[in-house]
Amino acid sequence: MADFENSVFINCPFDEDYRRILRAIIFTIVTCELEPRLASETSDSGAARISKIYELIECSKYSIHDISRIEKRKDPRFNMPFELGVDIGSRIYGKGKLTEKKCLILEAKQYSYQKVLSDLSGNDPYHHNNEPALAVKRVRDWIYSNVKRKIKNDKEHLPTSSLIFDSYQEFDAKMLDNLNSISSGFTQNDIDQMPVPEFIDIVKAAL
Amino acid sequence: MRKIPVNELKRRMKADSGSSSRVHVVVRDDGWAVKREGASRASKVFSTKTEAVRGAKSFSKDNDVIIHRKDGTISKWAKAANRRS
Numbered sequence: 669m670a671d672f673e674n675s676v677f678i679n680c681p682f683d684e685d686y687r688r689i690l691r692a693i694i695f696t697i698v699t700c701e702l703e704p705r706l707a708s709e710t711s712d713s714g715a716a717r718i719s720k721i722y723e724l725i726e727c728s729k730y731s732i733h734d735i736s737r738i739e740k741r742k743d744p745r746f747n748m749p750f751e752l753g754v755d756i757g758s759r760i761y762g763k764g765k766l767t768e769k770k771c772l773i774l775e776a777k778q779y780s781y782q783k784v785l786s787d788l789s790g791n792d793p794y795h796h797n798n799e800p801a802l803a804v805k806r807v808r809d810w811i812y813s814n815v816k817r818k819i820k821n822d823k824e825h826l827p828t829s830s831l832i833f834d835s836y837q838e839f840d841a842k843m844l845d846n847l848n849s850i851s852s853g854f855t856q857n858d859i860d861q862m863p864v865p866e867f868i869d870i871v872k873a874a875l
Numbered sequence: 876m877r878k879i880p881v882n883e884l885k886r887r888m889k890a891d892s893g894s895s896s897r898v899h900v901v902v903r904d905d906g907w908a909v910k911r912e913g914a915s916r917a918s919k920v921f922s923t924k925t926e927a928v929r930g931a932k933s934f935s936k937d938n939d940v941i942i943h944r945k946d947g948t949i950s951k952w953a954k955a956a957n958r959r960s
Contacts, residue, residue, distance in 0.1 A: 688946055800947050801902065830903070831915065837901055837947045838912045844949070845897075846887040850880055856949060858877050866881050873885040 670703035670727075672765055677705045677728035679721075679751045680774075681737050685798075687860060691867060692800035693732065695836045696807045698871045700826060702730065702815070708864045725755050729769055730814070732807065735793065736776035738784050749785055772810040774803065804836070805829035839874055896955065898935040900927045900942045911935075 676697050680690055697704045705724050707717055725731065733752040737745035752773065759769040773793040775781050780795075781788050794810075796803040808829040827835070840859070847854040862870075897912040907927035908917035918934075921927040924942075931940045932953065942951040 688948065692947065799945070801945075833947065834899070834901055834910060837899060837943050837949075838897070840947070841897060841899070841912070841941050841949060841952075842888065842891055843884065844952075846884055846891065847879065850883055850887070854877060854879075858879060862879055862881075866879070869881065870885055870888055874888040874891070 670705065672727055672729050674701075674703045675705050675724075675728035675730065676702050677724045677731040677755070679707075679731060679748055679755070680734040681745060681748070682708065682864075683737075686734075686736070688800050689734075689796065689798065689803045690864070692804050692833070692836055693807050694864070694868055695839065695871055696804050696811075696829075696832050698868070698875055699832050699835065700808065700811045700815070702811065704868055706864055709868075721751055722754065725751070725758055726766070729765070731755050731769065731771040732774065732810075733771060734774040735781055735785065736774070736798075738781065770814045772807065772814075774806060800836075801829075801833045804833045808832055839871065842874065843870065896938045898931050898938045898940050900924065900931050900940065901947075902943070902945045909934075911938075 678690070678693060678697075680686065680693070682690070694704045705728050707720050707724065733748060733755065735748045735752065738749055752771070755769070755771055758766050759771075762769075773781075773788065773791055775793045775795050776798050778795040781793055794806045796806055808826070812826055840856075843859060844854065844856065847859070898918075899910050899912060901908050901910055901917075903917070903920055906920050906922045907924045908920045909927055909931040910917040919927075919930060921930055928940070928942055931942075936956065938955050940953040940955075941949055942953070944950045
């Protein structure tokens, strides 16, 4: 079971368009020896999703909130800013270790939050342009700046963002090659459909 | 959709030492790099993707060359001559 100090709650879209960025973020977190925590890690239909989210917020020192989907589009999504609000609230009104919580806010396009979420002004969301490589850089640099304990012990070994993204691309190829050595005919599409918890398990096995 | 044999895949990924024969063509801020899998640095950076692909194939004839898109996905996997079936 992951502990509070190492857990990173990821609050992000789960749609197909975002999958590549989500996986790059997960890969970066595991590379930096932290534990990604997502609402999708359990599939218990009997449990209310929001209860699981409250639990994850409470047991994760770090969190990454991607509010890209609040942009003007056919079906904007507001779960992410809601959960961001709960997370910030837990730091402000919570006690003990909750006051130590730190978060990274991501958005697709720079300053797109300002029109619809102006309360965030001063919180400096970082944009990733829907590019996995830039998302890796944002997350890696944020970990470097905020996870002091790990940096202090192992500063010279935190890989650069380009090295992490290279490793992620190599991991993808390795996964496809290994799958085809088990049984030929697997495609990238088969890998793309893999549930997030299984993806995390395989990243951990590979690193 | 084929079901992924997760446990067997995990075992193989864990056992994979990283000393592979694969060479990757990947994006860089200043162009496209040719990089041997597992290396900490690129072998060479080219200004265009076409040049990088040509370069990768010319100096790694015995290796698979994997060409990536800007988002990291694989656009082409060119098998080494001795691996072609």
